[in-house]
Amino acid sequence: MKILRIYLRENNFRLLTLLSGFLLSMIIISCEEFLPSAPESSEVLNEPIEGLTSSQLAAHLQGDEQFGKIFGAEDGLGPIFINTSCENCHIADGKGHPFIQLTRFGKMNLDGTFDPMTEYGGPQLQQRSISGYPPEEIYSEATGISIFMPPAVTGLGLIEAVPDQLILSYADPNDLNGDGISGVPNYVDPPDYFQPKPGFHISNNGKYIGRFGRKAGVITILQQVAQAYLQDIGITSDFLTEDLYNYTMGSGTGDKVSDPELSASIVKSVEFYIRTLKPPPRRNQNDAEVIAGENIFKQINCSGCHISTLVSGPSEIEALNQKEFHPFTDMLMHDMGPELDDYYTEGSAKTNEWRTTPLWGLGIGESSQGGKSFFLHDGRAKTIEEAISFHGGEASNIRNSYYNLSQADKQKLLQFLESL
Amino acid sequence: MYKVLLPVLIIIFCVMTNAQDTTGIKIPSQDAIYTRPFILEVNKLSTSIGGYFEGNSNYFSEDGVSEGLSFELRRFNIFLYSSLGSGIKFLSELEFEHGTEEIALETALLDFQFSPMFALRGGILLIPLGMFNQNHDSPRWDIIDRPLVSTQIIPSTLSEVGFGVYGRFNLVRDLSLTYSAYLTNGLGDGIILNTEGKTFIPSGKREEAFGEDNNGLPAYSGRIAFQHSLGELGFSFYHNVYNSFRIEGIEVDEKRNLSIGAADFSTTFFDITLHGEAAYSIIDVPDNLSEIFGDEQWGTFVDVIYPVFKGSVFLFNDAILNSIFRFEYVDFNIGDFNSTGQSIGDEITALVFGLGFRPVSNTVIKANYRRHWTVDAIGNPKIHTAGFQFGFASYF
Secondary structure, three states: OHHHHHHHHHOHHHHHHHHHHHHHHHHHHOOOOOOOOOOOHHHOOOOEOOOOOHHHHHHHHHHHHHHHOOOOHHHOOOOEEOOOOHHHHOHHHOOOOHHHOEEEEEEEOOOOOEEOOHHHOOOEEOOEEOOOOOOOOOOOOOOEEEEEOOOOOOOHHHHHOOOHHHHHHHOOOOOOOOOOOOOEOOEEOOOOOOOOOOOOOOOEOOEEEOOEOOOOOEOOHHHHHHHHHHHHHOOOEOOOOOOOOOOOOOOOOOOOOOOOOEOHHHHHHHHHHHHOEOOOOOOOOOOHHHHHHHHHHHHOOHHHOOOOOEEOOOOOOHHHOOOEEOOOOOOOEEEOOHHHOOOOOOOOOOOOEEEOOOOOOHHHHHHHOOOOOOEOOOOOEOOHHHHHHOOOHHHHHHHHHHHOOOHHHHHHHHHHHHHO | OHHHHHHHHHHHHHHHHHHHHHOOOOOOHHHHHHOOHHHHOOOOOEEEEEEEEEEEEEEEEEOOEEEEEEEEEEEEEEEEEEEEEOOEEEEEEEEEEOOOOEEEEEEEEEEEEEEOOEEEEEEEEEOOOOOOOOOOOHHHOOOOOOOHHHHHHOOOOOEEEEEEEEEEEEEEOOEEEEEEEEEEOOOOHHHOOOOOOOOOHHHHOOHHHHOOOOOOOOEEEEEEEEEEOOEEEEEEEEEEEOOOOEEOOEEOOOOOEEEEEEEEEEEEEOOEEEEEEEEEEEEOOOHHHOOOOOOEEEEEEEEEEEEEEEEEEOOEEEEEEEEEEEEEEEEOOOOEOOOOOOEOOOEEEEEEEEEEEEEEOOEEEEEEEEEEEEEOOOOOOOEEEEEEEEEEEEEO
16 A cells, blocks of 8 residues: 555656556447457358367368468479469358459360360469469460359358259259250269269269359369369379479479378368358348348249259268258259350350359358459359349340349349348 | 678678688697687686576457467577677577477677777678667567567568678767668578468578578668667668579579568657657569569558656566557558459558566566457458467566
8 A cells, every 4th residue: 555655646647647548548449349259150151060069170170270271382382373272262261352263264176075175284274383483374275264253162061962863853954844944964074082972973974963163063072172272272182193284384394392292181171171161141031021032032933043942961970961951052054145155164064054053142242252242153243133134044034034023122132132 | 782792791701710710729629629718718708698588378369269378488598698809799699489399599690890880790690670670689578479560571580691780970969870781691482482371571581591592692781770869760671582593503583572671760758668660561573473472561560658657666676667559550462453453451450558567677577458450362351359468578
């Protein structure tokens, strides 16, 4: 007390200053708590799916760490690449930004087959390179060039768990039901390491249904992860052991790190992480306007392709095992008309065919795209309405139905889409 | 500039080296280890050992996720100083970070002072870029974390091997000018294509740089400062070709430059001390890496320190309690996206409030509240991080 009394007597001004400083500090930070709170779960994508065991959560977090790992030249980045980590494209596990989009190219042969131009660096362009090594350029004879935005990676475990049989049940190649929609699966060649699950994957002359990517060119998450490590980051793994190179340099040129640069266990760890990310959350789904919008969505048959509910098959991960979920896709390829035809394709799909994009997460895309929206495969549409306007081909009738809606009904439909 | 400075310094260095050789001690090899000046002249040489150490606790939360409470022993540094005769001094600093996680010889230099206006310095040197790099000892700072601009744009602690000159001129009464100019092995390739995924100047530090430069073009750096009883105002620069543009004499890439300019100040009036620095860097990045790897960066910090108590407390007769406030900001990628025209983010802003209790002048107990806001490259919602730190730092 004596010390305090002396202090108060001798240091009134200083005490005043201290208190003023403290008050000023409190004013500045009083807008928020001392420690920041977590954002609402309904506003974020990068969370694990509900129902994981603690061991599965630990494995999920281990994969998360690898998903965020940034590769430098010393780690084997490149020699040609697009980005330096998984997360740098799929920021916060969401859709990416136009500055990190990727380009694929190829050539349509006279016999109607598509040449991915692998001997000229196709089908994917790696426009960046390590120091002293030339980046790729699109080969001059390419006739089809398509630009792709990075998709969100959430909910993919459930999509992977949909049995082929269910996807095929939505196919209607000859439009027998007369609704103008004729979805077909994209059959693609599996990689060497693909192990089909009996009763789940259905072979079609050695090809299997692709389900990931805008062109559904990839069968499994494992294939997607291994390919992305190589094609996007230039990292070889036990699954894909040969490094990329610029064809003008010749094979044998590359980075200084011996291959494979990544073990199978790390690739599988990232696969597990992506499998166990939660599906994008809904918001305002009980709002009357949103419910009315959903009814309009069904009424004008957007739901003909964007099927709301799918059911997963058996899975060793209980959280994915036989679950009903709502991705708003039939996972089939559809002719989207000439405006979306980039003359580029993958697998058995035609160049004007695109996989029905899952609409889940549509309303929170901005949160991973820097506050702006970039819709469609190349981000050309800045609003949902603009994205609808690009729906041609099989979707022309539905687009026209949308145009014929009253302004109020259009708003309801848009509110519903933004709630996804 | 280095083309002129290098030959001059080499000649001076050789002359000095030869001079030492002529007085070399001729002794049988067997006796060599005990025939060293510090033993032979144990009562004549003035050699001091000292150092500092610092530790702290951390409790942070990032967007609601906290790793909990943890402790870290940041640094344990040992100094060794010898006065080798009139105007010849040796100083070294061996740093242990996080125990033995990282051990580095941060400084090992020999000074030859010919007059206050001119001295030669050689060895492992602290680069005179900004004010923090040469004056970074933790007991001198009341905030636990080092300033962002001083560690992430100016990559403190930046010590490089080389040599240079320094000195002081008295201009007018109470005003002097100090200068230093160094030629050193510079930063290397890791400035880009590193594991930070962005242009990150500290990643250009190389362990091998104490042995040889990566491209045979040394870095040059310098600082001039005006010193007055009111304070100090300094201007400094660093320039270097950072990439390994030639291998075994064959040029395999373009030369890529790194330039950093900095301004710093320090002043005290009415018991309020203000100090801070700002740095701006231009990095030559290959066109195909642009946007991911920024070619311009800048940052700044300002500390405001006010002693709220001076006096006797318990056993401490000259105790001081400082209140501290820091503002800091760093933009790692100045520019706009070609694709959208949006400004590239990759920024961090931080505020720190704290108290620093100095029971004696060379020891400080620190309590800090820190909050920072990080914006990613594409400008997604800010990541909020905040937390409390308690720590200590002391010379010994």
